[in-house]
Amino acid sequence: MDNVSFTIEEENLICIYHKHDRRRTIAAISDALPDMDADMRPLAEQTIHKLHNMTDAAFEEAQFTMTISDAE
Template sequence: MSMDNRFTVEETNLLSIYHEGSREQLVENMTAALPYMDEDMRELAQRTLSKVDALTEAEFAELIICAADEA
C-alpha cells in the first residue's frame, strides 16, 4: 500500500498547508493552529496528527505532501 493512501484528500491538503520541510515543524505548526480552528477542522487536524505520529521517519520522508485537486 502506498503511503499516500493512508491519508484522505482533506488530510493531505491540511498537511500541505502546515508542512515546511520537517516532520517536527509540521507537527509544531499544526498543533499551534489547533486553538484557532473550528471544531470540524480541529477533529481533522487531530486525526491527521495522530496518523503522522504513527509514521516512522522513513515513512514520513516518503510522503508526497502537496495539495490535491478535488475536481
C-alpha cells in the same frame, strides 16, 4: 509504522502546514489548533495522530499533494 495512509483532506492539511520534517509539521498543525473551527479541529487531531504513527523516513519519502475539488 510506515504504512500510514491519509485522506485527501488530511493531505491538504499537511500541505498547508508542511515544514522541513515530520515533527515540525506536527508542531505547526498543533499550534494552529486553537484557531481552527469546530469542524476542522477533529481533522487536524486525526492528522496529527497519523503523523505521530509514521516514521521520519516515511514522512521524507511521502509526496503530499494539495487536491482542490470544484465539486462543491
